[in-house]
Amino acid sequence: MARFVRIVCLLALSALPGMPAWAQDEARPVRFTVDWALQGNHAIFALAEDNGHFAEQGLAVTMDRGYGSGDTLVKVASGAYDIGYADMNGLVPFNAQNPDNPLIVVFQVLDRTLASVVTLKSSGIARPADLAGKTLGAPEGEASRVLFPPFARANGLDPASVSWTSMAPNIRESMLAQGQVDAITGFISTSFFNLIAAGISEDDIVSLPFPDYGLDLYGSAIVTTAAYAEAHSDVVRGFVAATIAGINDTIADPEAGMEALVARDPLFDPVMEVDRLQLVLDRAMLTDNVKANGFGAIEPERMAKAVAVVADAYGIAQPPAAETLYTDAYLPPAAERMPAP
Missing domain, CATH: 3.40.190.10 (Periplasmic binding protein-like II)
Structure with missing residues (x-):
């Protein structure tokens, strides 16, 4: 019976459009x-x-x-x-x-890329130049943080003009929400929704996507x-x-x-x-x-x-x-x- 079922399944698969010849034997x-x-x-x-x-x-x-x-x-x-x-x-x-x-x-x-600088309206940051003198947060070695220097240079900002606070990935957005850093770097697809989950209004979230500011990755x-x-x-x-x-x-x-x-x-x-x-x-x-x-x-x-x-x-x-x-x-x-x- 098991052999019969297997044969029927394979015959059904072989009838699928676009099925490669070798795939008619076994997935x-x-x-x-x-x-x-x-x-x-x-x-x-x-x-x-x-x-x-x-x-x-x-x-x-x-x-x-x-x-x-x-x-x-x-x-x-x-x-x-x-x-x-x-x-x-x-x-x-x-x-x-x-x-x-x-x-x-x-x-x-x-x-x-979805890499971005993410901040809140209350920070007063609306463009990359506004990051000068601010404190940013991200895990050490995290890709968006590593890519921040070329992002900064592409926008006429000295990377050394910002300071960094290192943190675990799972507390990055909460640190921003609590005002312990002025901005964070990360994938906007993650940070945006983590901030909403932390009680931040969508209208209060500001993002500076890397591709929109000279880093077309x-x-x-x-x-x-x-x-x-x-x-x-x-x-x-x-x-x-x-x-x-x-x-x-x-x-x-x-x-x-x-x-x-x-x-x-x-x-x-x-x-x-x-x-x-x-x-x-x-x-x-x-x-x-x-x-x-x-x-x-x-x-x-x-x-x-x-x-x-x-x-x-x-x-x-x-x-x-x-x-x-x-x-x-x-x-x-x-x-x-x-x-x-």
Whole structure:
């Protein structure tokens, strides 16, 4: 009986449109980790699974929560996971330190970084120049803090004109809300909602997004090792195609995306997270570049400039060449990567 059921399931899978020939035999397992605890923007992966897009590509994907982009990069490089979702800017220092086991972006999900300076109206900070003489808070080594000096220089601000208070990530927004620092750095998609949860009115929150003030960096992406991508090109190609389908499903039905995440985490707050998803879509995913060129489109000159900025921020004298950090070899044609109307 079990053998009969397995045969029926395989026949059903083989009938799915776009199913690769090799996938008609058996789904391939893929160990996948995101960058943090499940949030609204992770619905793109949950719907890719629930709506059968991974299965259509012959993939059996196991998705785990992450503990920060840096941790995700380490776990993918070690082989603990096959594929990860992490801030692509982290590849610059990582690959510089690990040239024999480089990571590579196979699909750029966020076209803009979400890194930002975040403050409150009561601080009097409305533009980067207003940060002079202020105290900023962030964890030591956190990416947005490391990138603050080039952000400051891009806006004619001496990075040394601000002072820093180091703190754990989980108290960053509460320190700002309590007035213990004048501003913080972090991803606006995290800080904004943490401040609201701390009782701050949405109208009182002020953000200075890095991309709006001269630091035009890419954001989070699908990453894997160059070795894995070469050895499992069909898996990577299928994962990318399924993710794009998941993105368009999420845009079409955000509530379904939230339901998919609640099923994975009963403590997930769908009301707040649908707002977080919309913020990420508006600020980082549905950009003019994406609308014109499709999801995953990378401009080589822009990427080269971004790598130079990140290398300078981390003090990397010989950064990896920009073209070694990403590839478009696993992307479907542009027509298949366009945002759904």
